[in-house]
Amino acid sequence: AFTDRAAETFFAACPFDFGTVNYTSITSVCKSPYPQKPCCDSFIALTCRYITYFNDQNTTCADEMFAYLNNAGAYPGGLFANLCVAGPEGLPC
Helix, strand or coil: CCCCCCCCCCCECCCCCHHHCCCHHHHCCCCCCCCHHHHHHHHHHHHHHHHHHHCCCCECHHHHHHHHHHHHHCCCCCHHHHHCCCECCECCC
């Protein structure tokens, strides 16, 4: 019998270490209840410094940045992805 298996997608490792980023510019202003303007403004300002890495959908860069950011600020998963909606071209940098 033929079994249809989903194609596995592999992403290249991020060439930048997002563990070295200082996330204080976000964590100092984006606090519960997570108001959109200060959270997104600070997120976009920091992320735009690394936008080449962040927007590369062939790497794990965006996932890594979100993981480090969520850890630094004890943010709920998906907060910035849902709060700061980007257009089809990514973040407005």
